[in-house]
């Protein structure tokens with residue numbers, strides 16, 4: 001087969017199969033720059049969806065796809081779960097937003113505090129972005145220190161304090177063991193990067209050196225374990241947590257994605273007790289949400305009942321009752337048995353993919369954590385951002401489209417995918433077989 005033949009064939013088939021998505025896309029870009037949001041786009045245009053039910057999506061052409069992306073990992077119990085739908089409908093009957101608390105937010109807060117050992121108090125907002133913004137602000141306010149530390153490659157939302165060194169070009173990123181702080185987007189406050197210290201993920205000696213030299217000015221260390229994206233490094237989170245404690249630096253665990261791993265979150269799986277934790281995604285049951293919480297003595301600075309404390313957090317739609325009801329109903333489904341089921345399917349996927357990768361001649365690997373998974377064209381599971389960017393990415397798009405053609409919808413980068421509870425082991429086997437045949441087809445071209 002000529003180089004590129006099957007890959008261009010895959011694209012031609014996509015164009016033939018998706019005329020309605022193309023029309024919808026053209027209409028959308030006339031009024032929204034490039035489409036509804038950055039993360040939706042992939043070439044040549046994204047599939048537009050009509051509906052979702054359980055672990056399946058139906059696109060506007062009427063094709064059924066197994067949903068392995070689950071709305072950027074936010075959907076865990078599947079689409080239109082009966083208990084979640086019932087909770088949403090019951091809440092809607094009371095009105096949408098009423099200008100005061102309705103009590104459902106207390107129930108969700110209680111549920112979270114019951115699940116996550118480090119959580120004594122929690123506050124709700126509208127996105128993971130807001131959650132990290134408020135957690136960092138609280139950390140700066142409490143410690144009186146100006147800077148924060150985050151890991152290279154860590155994404156914590158879209159605001160100036162964290163959009164630093166998220167995906168820096170290697171030419172600007174500096175020494176892998178002492179990375180340079182690189183602003184992620186244009187238009188940020190010119191000094192934004194000056195307040196952020198960048199740490200190399202996975203190397204505790206290098207992290208210790210950097211933290212020690214900035215200790216007196218660091219308010220917090222923001223740590224996202226990148227579950228399902230980076231291979232876990234044994235003992236690393238505990239070591240970071242001890243280092244932070246030693247220097248009076250607050251540890252903020254970003255569990256916007258990682259809360260998918262266990263009833264008590266990622267922190268339960270590694271035995272770390274952060275000072276503050278941020279949440280989002282699944283906690284809203286499919287509705288916009290963010291939450292941040294932790295030690296009572298820190299969070300109680302936000303208690304302004306007796307008068308201004310200088311600290312403040314609010315928001316027109318924060319603690320939105322419908323999101324609270326959907327989130328609560330979702331969490332109620334997430335029993336220990338549910339996590340066991342998700343973990344079992346994750347292990348099935350990992351062993352199936354590993355066997356598939358062994359049959360192909362180029363470097364391929366996957367990272368699976370609980371129900372989260374990523375596929376990479378790399379010889380070994382990446383342990384940090386620098387490993388990640390070393391991978392070949394030219395095959396991502398053809399493999400993504402080939403999987404789509406076979407009825408499996410993944411993230412278009414092939415990273416940060418997620419299984420959901422309504423999936424059956426047959427869906428997982430189907431996905432493994434689809435990955436195998438996608439690789440067979442795409443790699444036959446020889447070059448990305």
Ligand SMILES: Cc1ncc(COP(=O)(O)O)c(C=O)c1O
Pocket residue numbers: 072126127128129130132155156157158224254255256257280281289290
């Ligand atoms: C670890 C992490 N933190 C924060 C965010 C930001 O959340 P949101 O997109 O809800 O603003 C994300 C989003 O993907 C994330 O993955």
